[in-house]
Amino acid sequence: xxxxxxxxxxxxxxxxxxxxxxxxxxxxxxxxxxxxxxxxxxxxxxxxxxxxxxxxxxxxxxxxxxxxxxxxxxxxxxxxxxxxxxxxxxxxxxxxxxxxxxxxxxxxxxxxxxxxxxxxxxxxxxxxxxxxxxxxxxxxxxxxxxxxxxxxxxxxxxxxxxxxxxxxxxxxxxxxxxxxxxxxxxxxxxxxxxxxxxxxxxxxxxxxxxxxxxxxxxxxxxxxxxxxxxxxxxxxxxxxxxxxxxxxxxxxxxxxxxxxxxxxxxxxxxxxxxxxxxxxxxxxxxxxxxxxxxxxxxxxxxxxxxxxxxxxxxxxxxxxxxxxxxxxxxxxxxxxxxxxxxxxxxxxxxxxxxxxxxxxxx
Amino acid sequence: xxxxxxxxxxxxxxxxxxxxxxxxxxxxxxxxxxxxxxxxxxxxxxxxxxxxxxxxxxxxxxxxxxxxxxxxxxxxxxxxxxxxxxxxxxxxxxxxxxxxxxxxxxxxxxxxxxxxxxxxxxxxxxxxxxxxxxxxxxxxxxxxxxxxxxxxxxxxxxxxxxxxxxxxxxxxxxxxxxxxxxxxxxxxxxxxxxxxxxxxxxxxxxxxxxxxxxxxxxxxxxxxxxxxxxxxxxxxxxxxxxxxxxxxxxxxxxxxxxxxxxxxxxxxxxxxxxxxxxxxxxxxxxxxxxxxxxxxxxxxxxxxxxxxxxxxxxxxxxxxxxxxxxxxxxxxxxxxxxxxxxxxxxxxxxxxxxxxxxxxxxxxxxxxxxx
Amino acid sequence: xxxxxxxxxxxxxxxxxxxxxxxxxxxxxxxxxxxxxxxxxxxxxxxxxxxxxxxxxxxxxxxxxxxxxxxxxxxxxxxxxxxxxxxxxxxxxxxxxxxxxxxxxxxxxxxxxxxxxxxxxxxxxxxxxxxxxxxxxxxxxxxxxxxxxxxxxxxxxxxxxxxxxxxxxxx
Numbered sequence: 001x002x003x004x005x006x007x008x009x010x011x012x013x014x015x016x017x018x019x020x021x022x023x024x025x026x027x028x029x030x031x032x033x034x035x036x037x038x039x040x041x042x043x044x045x046x047x048x049x050x051x052x053x054x055x056x057x058x059x060x061x062x063x064x065x066x067x068x069x070x071x072x073x074x075x076x077x078x079x080x081x082x083x084x085x086x087x088x089x090x091x092x093x094x095x096x097x098x099x100x101x102x103x104x105x106x107x108x109x110x111x112x113x114x115x116x117x118x119x120x121x122x123x124x125x126x127x128x129x130x131x132x133x134x135x136x137x138x139x140x141x142x143x144x145x146x147x148x149x150x151x152x153x154x155x156x157x158x159x160x161x162x163x164x165x166x167x168x169x170x171x172x173x174x175x176x177x178x179x180x181x182x183x184x185x186x187x188x189x190x191x192x193x194x195x196x197x198x199x200x201x202x203x204x205x206x207x208x209x210x211x212x213x214x215x216x217x218x219x220x221x222x223x224x225x226x227x228x229x230x231x232x233x234x235x236x237x238x239x240x241x242x243x244x245x246x247x248x249x250x251x252x253x254x255x256x257x258x259x260x261x262x263x264x265x266x267x268x269x270x271x272x273x274x275x276x277x278x279x280x281x282x283x284x285x286x287x288x289x290x291x292x293x294x295x296x297x298x299x300x301x302x303x304x305x306x307x308x309x310x311x312x313x314x315x316x317x318x319x320x321x322x323x324x325x326x327x328x329x330x331x332x333x334x335x336x337x338x339x340x341x342x343x344x345x346x347x348x349x350x351x352x353x354x355x356x357x358x359x360x361x362x
Numbered sequence: 363x364x365x366x367x368x369x370x371x372x373x374x375x376x377x378x379x380x381x382x383x384x385x386x387x388x389x390x391x392x393x394x395x396x397x398x399x400x401x402x403x404x405x406x407x408x409x410x411x412x413x414x415x416x417x418x419x420x421x422x423x424x425x426x427x428x429x430x431x432x433x434x435x436x437x438x439x440x441x442x443x444x445x446x447x448x449x450x451x452x453x454x455x456x457x458x459x460x461x462x463x464x465x466x467x468x469x470x471x472x473x474x475x476x477x478x479x480x481x482x483x484x485x486x487x488x489x490x491x492x493x494x495x496x497x498x499x500x501x502x503x504x505x506x507x508x509x510x511x512x513x514x515x516x517x518x519x520x521x522x523x524x525x526x527x528x529x530x531x532x533x534x535x536x537x538x539x540x541x542x543x544x545x546x547x548x549x550x551x552x553x554x555x556x557x558x559x560x561x562x563x564x565x566x567x568x569x570x571x572x573x574x575x576x577x578x579x580x581x582x583x584x585x586x587x588x589x590x591x592x593x594x595x596x597x598x599x600x601x602x603x604x605x606x607x608x609x610x611x612x613x614x615x616x617x618x619x620x621x622x623x624x625x626x627x628x629x630x631x632x633x634x635x636x637x638x639x640x641x642x643x644x645x646x647x648x649x650x651x652x653x654x655x656x657x658x659x660x661x662x663x664x665x666x667x668x669x670x671x672x673x674x675x676x677x678x679x680x681x682x683x684x685x686x687x688x689x690x691x692x693x694x695x696x697x698x699x700x701x702x703x704x705x706x707x708x709x710x711x712x713x714x715x716x717x718x719x720x721x722x723x724x725x726x727x728x729x730x731x732x733x
Numbered sequence: 734x735x736x737x738x739x740x741x742x743x744x745x746x747x748x749x750x751x752x753x754x755x756x757x758x759x760x761x762x763x764x765x766x767x768x769x770x771x772x773x774x775x776x777x778x779x780x781x782x783x784x785x786x787x788x789x790x791x792x793x794x795x796x797x798x799x800x801x802x803x804x805x806x807x808x809x810x811x812x813x814x815x816x817x818x819x820x821x822x823x824x825x826x827x828x829x830x831x832x833x834x835x836x837x838x839x840x841x842x843x844x845x846x847x848x849x850x851x852x853x854x855x856x857x858x859x860x861x862x863x864x865x866x867x868x869x870x871x872x873x874x875x876x877x878x879x880x881x882x883x884x885x886x887x888x889x890x891x892x893x894x895x896x897x898x899x900x901x902x903x904x
Contacts, residue, residue: 085492137711142492144711147704154697158690178687290499337511343503351500354493355485450769454847456817459769466762540771 030352034298034317034345041324048331053203055324062319064194064210065275069268069292070299070315071214072261074221077306078230079257080237081134083297083350086145087289089130089152090265093122098270098279099179102188103167112189112274119266126152127262131255149289157282183279192274213271217264218308224260233257237304268292294318294346297353321345382706383652386669389698393676396683404675406556411671412664413546413562414627417620418644419663420569421613426658427577428609429589431491432645435479435610437498439617440637441505442472446618447541447625448513448532448633452521456540458548461626464541468618475501476614480607487592491655498641509633532633542629562623569616570660585609589656646670646699649706656710673698773813774798774821775850775869778806783864788854795826796853806853819843827857842866 097119161178196209235243236253299314326338425433446464486493514530546559587595651666681691797803824839846868855865
């Protein structure tokens with residue numbers, strides 16, 4: 001009897017346990033803690049008097065807003081440029097597109113298309129220059145990307161004051177020149193994606209418009225990565241020596257990936273604005289790269305490996321925590337520590353990824 | 363012929379190597395007449411800022427010596443210094459004894475934070491800068507947790523001057539009236555309208571001497587060896603990891619002292635953003651002085667602070683006089699600080715790569731000759 | 734001969750030197766804490782009641798704490814003096830009804846709290862200094878309709894003032 005039990009244990013239970021252990025190891029401890037924490041939040045929520053439907057709605061809404069910015073990390077990680085801390089550059093192209101679209105005065109959903117259209121050339125040009133720059137500094141892209149992002153935000157702060165925008169919805173009321181710090185998208189493309197195809201079940205409402213919009217681009221990126229150019233890009237990132245030997249131009253692939261990331265960043269911020277309702281100028285984009293970077297890392301990506309699944313899981317986990325902690329904490333201990341927790345979790349995650357030995361030296 | 367070419371090459375090289383300081387000198391010369399400040403005012407301001415910031419910027423030198431790049435983790439030291447200042451303000455301890463006590467409180471905190479930072483950086487060799495940068499972000503969260511929620515209930519501090527009316531958390535800005543300029547006013551004398559705070563200058567000179575002396579000690583030599591080549595140093599029997607951690611710890615502790623001097627000179631503490639600002643500006647100032655990621659001297663520190671602050675004083679006024687908006691000048695100086703860091707990092711990378719390629723070429727030629 | 738032992742001995746010496754240094758620094762910190770602590774002494778010329786006896790304010794008095802500048806006290810005057818350390822002396826000069834100057838002997842006292850109040854009428858009446866000095870507890874005046882804890886509004890306003898973010902801070 002005992003023997004039998006042991007056999008069963010050896011034959012069935014132990015391998016499963018080992019598998020689970022392996023899976024957990026692959027999943028990573030911080031990720032596990034974060035997932036557990038989020039689950040805990042959802043379990044506590046009803047007892048704290050928070051409707052699960054409303055919090056799910058909030059989480060999904062934030063997912064729709066932010067997912068494309070997280071997706072913007074993927075091409076650069078694939079080509080070996082590391083985490084795109086220079087996302088603010090893409091965001092700035094998006095902001096230029098958004099402000100130009102509003103300047104035309106065309107209202108409604110058309111303005112969203114117009115904003116995408118206007119931001120594209122900027123994203124291509126900025127991305128091209130940014131890619132060229134990063135090719136010159138192989139090995140320390142991340143540090144330089146961070147500062148490229150910061151300097152472009154600071155530079156554009158001057159530009160927002162000087163550029164001759166005229167639309168009364170955007171400029172300061174009393175001087176008539178210089179853009180406001182926040183501009184409402186109300187009347188233009190406010191909730192243009194969120195309100196399409198939205199489904200309401202009680203307090204839960206799911207906006208399929210946003211999700212489909214993200215899915216479309218996620219699919220395009222996924223498909224792209226499986227084309228010839230896409231595989232070449234991955235080869236550049238994972239094995240540059242092999243890539244060079246097989247005749248792939250490393251610099252061109254990297255530039256292409258940076259352009260793609262920048263353009264996705266521009267698209268991402270437009271998507272964010274339509275859900276959030278405001279265009280944030282000046283200091284607004286300064287630290288926007290951090291949430292996106294930490295989201296993809298929470299999703300299981302590393303400094304040199306990322307998939308679309310990482311993007312989806314990461315964004316849901318990150319945004320779930322961001323939207324759940326304030327309400328749960330507030331109702332439990334009447335103190336809103338969520339902002340501080342968010343800083344610790346998101347930056348801690350980036351730190352964890354950077355200090356992992358498995359990552360290539362970069 | 364050869365000599366002439368050599369000389370021409372040198373000029374070009376000089377410009378290429380010192381492009382950042384040169385840009386700043388030109389910028390300051392252009393802005394000076396537009397801003398229209400009197401020279402006395404400028405000299406007074408420069409001296410004030412020089413004594414205010416030198417200690418902080420000097421704290422960056424040692425990690426550069428150890429090959430760890432610009433220590434963005436100096437923010438951690440600044441946090442430690444701020445915690446010390448918060449304590450003495452809450453306890454109402456005044457003057458130089460207060461600042462000394464703040465330094466004593468800050469030291470163990472800075473050592474622990476520096477040790478943590480050094481450990482982390484050892485796990486991320488080759489990307490120290492971005493990692494130290496993220497550490498400063500991460501610790502900023504921890505700092506906020508401690509200061510905003512811990513002080514009051516967990517760490518007993520009861521002072522209306524420091525703690526928010528709700529009973530916990532430190533106020534956004536704290537007036538440091540008790541310690542304001544107490545180091546500077548001790549042994550201060552005037553030359554015309556220019557104030558010279560002698561004690562602070564002595565402290566800074568002392569740190570310079572310590573840094574020069576430190577280079578010659580065993581540890582200093584080890585650090586330079588580690589900075590040159592980690593593997594070679596390891597084979598020579600140097601404990602590489604320990605040396606690297608020590609360099610960060612020393613830098614963090616000096617940064618804490620520097621922050622205390624800085625805050626006592628400023629007279630107000632912005633609890634939640636003084637430290638992150640200080641990190642960025644100190645690094646920018648050092649780079650403006652012509653330092654690079656791998657090479658920095660005391661000369662760079664002082665030149666950098668003078669040029670950077672000249673720009674800092676001149677641009678808002680110049681912007682105001684030129685376009686009628688001081689805000690543009692403010693944005694401009696922020697842009698310049700970030701831009702300088704970007705430019706220096708990019709130039710450094712390009713130069714290193716070029717040198718590597720050249721040495722590889724030399725090596726290849728030598729081997730060819732041998733064959 | 735020494736070779737085997739020296740390493741350990743040196744280590745021990747080092748350890749004790751370090752311990753000693755740390756202890757000295759802690760001692761210095763404690764000293765600084767007491768030496769540098771600033772306390773406020775309120776010198777008060779109000780009518781007061783000490784041990785059940787009332788004393789009327791002095792019509793005129795002059796008080797000097799330590800070597801600081803002396804200041805005059807008219808009836809119902811109260812002044813705060815920031816002081817460092819615990820033990821101080823006070824010298825009081827006053828007038829009698831015939832306008833003769835009376836200089837009281839300097840008295841030494843210890844501050845009982847961070848905020849203390851010393852009563853001039855008590856001192857002039859010749860009471861021992863320990864009875865005249867006590868902890869100063871500010872009276873909270875409550876104005877109806879104004880909540881004492883409602884200061885959050887002010888901070889919000891301060892945050893909004895910071896329109897362009899915090900990047901234009903003076904360095």
